[in-house]
Amino acid sequence: MIPLYDYSLDELSQKLQKKEVSSVELTQSVLKRIEETKAKLNTFITLTKESALQTAKTVDQKRIKGEVLSPLAGIPIALKDIFLTQGIKTTCCSKILSQFIPPYDSTVVKRLKQNDVVLVGKLNMDEFAMGSSNENSCFGPVKNPWDLERTPGGSSGGSAAAVAASQCLGAFGTDTGGSIRQPASLCGVVGIKPTYGRVSRYGIIAFASSLDQVGPFGKRVKDVAHLLKAVAGRDSMDSTSADMKVPDYTQFLTKDIKGLKIGIAKEYFIKGMEASTEKVVHKAIDHLKKLGAKIIDVSLPHTSYAVPTYYLIATAEASSNLARYDGVKYGYRAKASTLQEMYRKTRGEGFGREVKRRIMLGTFVLSSGYYDAYYKKASQVRTLIKRDFDEAFKHCDLIVTPTSPTTAFKLGEKMEDPLQMYLSDIFTISANLAGLPGLVLPCGFDEKNLPIGLQILGPHFKEEKIFHLAYAYEQSTEWHQRKPTV
């Protein structure tokens, strides 16, 4: 018999609605799965076992009473430890917030609660979402369920690994330069970074405010469509959340993609990417062609400038956002005899190596005398990168690319070389710079049996088109049915 945790969110949603299973049974199955596997994977920072079972019980009672419930009601999900959760420790995997218990919920959490979701815990990540391997967490790295010696990717590594290992039916993460899509690719799950402004960021710990966006992970495209629908839409508490209607994404999941115009950019097939990744992605594109899509060559000529542009802008914004951690109002405070000393020591001791590196870099690019040459320059190149996409989308509906130049690399492999680590985001960063939505789903495996993800990019607020293509691809292939043996 298949254990309950092994089904997809959508399948379980139907089982719950038909009362074939109860949320308590499902939650118990998931909690047992977590207990069996969490030490191996290091995915969970905080488990909320008791409140999860309590919520599950309440949902079951509501269902018995015949209340109309959300498709997500009673479904166990988990959150990257960057979402504020009232009364539940929220650490951002940093020493500086390691004891922080927020007095309020982020909007995403509020909306999930309105949907009667069962929250099972908070997930590991790179400190302040800065990293591509989850090795910058103050709680140690997450292990990739497909190979425990390898990284799950980052920064939402815990979220991707937990979904891949069926420790939850869905998870949420954040994506500033690829932090949802790269780990989704490396762990063989589905993840979407919606359009900038699609989901409220109120109550989510900020990294780079002109780039940050929130999104879900799931085992299937439809699972992710359910999860995004539940949290998207205008929130008066976030002035960057767009006042745009949220479509029911699940209504766009059809298999017919005849005539859909798909752009392929040669700049995303660079010399030096792993041969198996290139081969698998090309095969996926051929498959889309067989399904009836029209493949069109497009050009994104400024792609090779995306990594330097991103790291100049993101670190500048981070150095400003992280100025709030000073030991005064909340978080860690170092012992000191003067205020100035307290600031310096709190920050010096409280932040990890990568976070300090980025604060230093950001301080440099914003500092007097260097601002024009670095920050302003990067913001001008950002205009060029955005124009590339504006032009490309005149000729196609969606763009399909690889997600990561390599499959999951070994833990420790890139830790001593920040530039090599930054370059692992080479295919995901442009979407953040241009504010575009991007979804990643499994499209094959390499010779080491490590998953490879296909990235689908779309114009602003066209998530439904992306879901449509992703669903058609998924339903006509079998990659999503493979599971890691952990």
Added chain:
Amino acid sequence: MITCFFFSVMVIKKFMHITKELVEHLAKLALLELTEEEVTRYTRELDSLIGYFEKLNELNTTHIEPTYQVVPEAIVFREDSVQESFKREEWLKVVPQQEEGAIKVPKIIDVG
């Protein structure tokens, strides 16, 4: 293989060198207490990263407007109305040190 490719794109004229003094100055601006080892490490790393970032100088951007916000729909203001916020006691629960309902910090003015 990947290393070869990525580093081959770095052949550019480098005009900025990060010195130890600059790193110490930045640490002061960012209010970060760094150890000697960290200063040495960040000097080396920032120098290498800035060198790579100067790749942007290949592009002439003289007449290009900078972009700070990419999605025009994602700027929405709300009514400026008074609403109930959090209770003081709730916030004081997360304060590292307090006295009589106020946040306490070490000596602010150093007369020495």
